[in-house]
Amino acid sequence: MMTLPRNFRSTYSQRKDYVMTFEQRYKQLKPMIFAIIRQLNLYKDVEDYAQIGAIALWEAYEQHTEEDGAFEPFAYTVIRRAMIDELRKRVRFDDQTVLIKKEETLDALEETHFSFEQLVTSYDTVQAIVQQLTDEEKTLLYEQYVNERPNEWLARQFDVSIEAVKKRKYRLKKKMQRLAKQKTT
Structure with missing residues (x-):
């Protein structure tokens, strides 16, 4: 074998x-x-x-x-x-x-020209909307869009969960849209 x-x-x-x-x-x-x-x-x-x-x-x-x-x-x-x-x-x-x-x-964007009146009106509108926000909403708005902070940082700052930060940002966005709509009409 x-x-x-x-x-x-x-x-x-x-x-x-x-x-x-x-x-x-x-x-x-x-x-x-x-x-x-x-x-x-x-x-x-x-x-x-x-x-x-x-x-x-x-x-x-x-x-x-x-x-x-x-x-x-x-x-x-x-x-x-x-x-x-x-x-x-x-x-x-x-x-x-x-x-x-x-x-x-x-x-x-550089080629787009805005008149001075348009810029002032836009600035005045934004300023009027921001004045109607609470201090916490103003802080959230500033940290999110001016300082470009991530959600994790904001959650630690406000002592809430990341999901709560997302929800607050969503509510803030809706509130600002509603206020802008009221301001323009």
């Missing part, structure tokens, strides 16, 4: 790696591509990332040598790296796009 060596399976699978065509390898590792997409929490452009994963799998298939070890871990690393690189490119592009849009908005 013939006995098989202990490492027969790993030896066999390594040999099998080099015999498989790319199409077979793609069918075998397609679930891995989508698993990486899920691990990276990519929910937009899933098809694009699946395509990037397939291209990265092709590159891994072409680059892999025996010295790299088993193919699956090598392919996993190459695919994941390609997706992260693409994600970084898109984030960088989005950041640059937002900066350009902000600059365009600032330029448009």
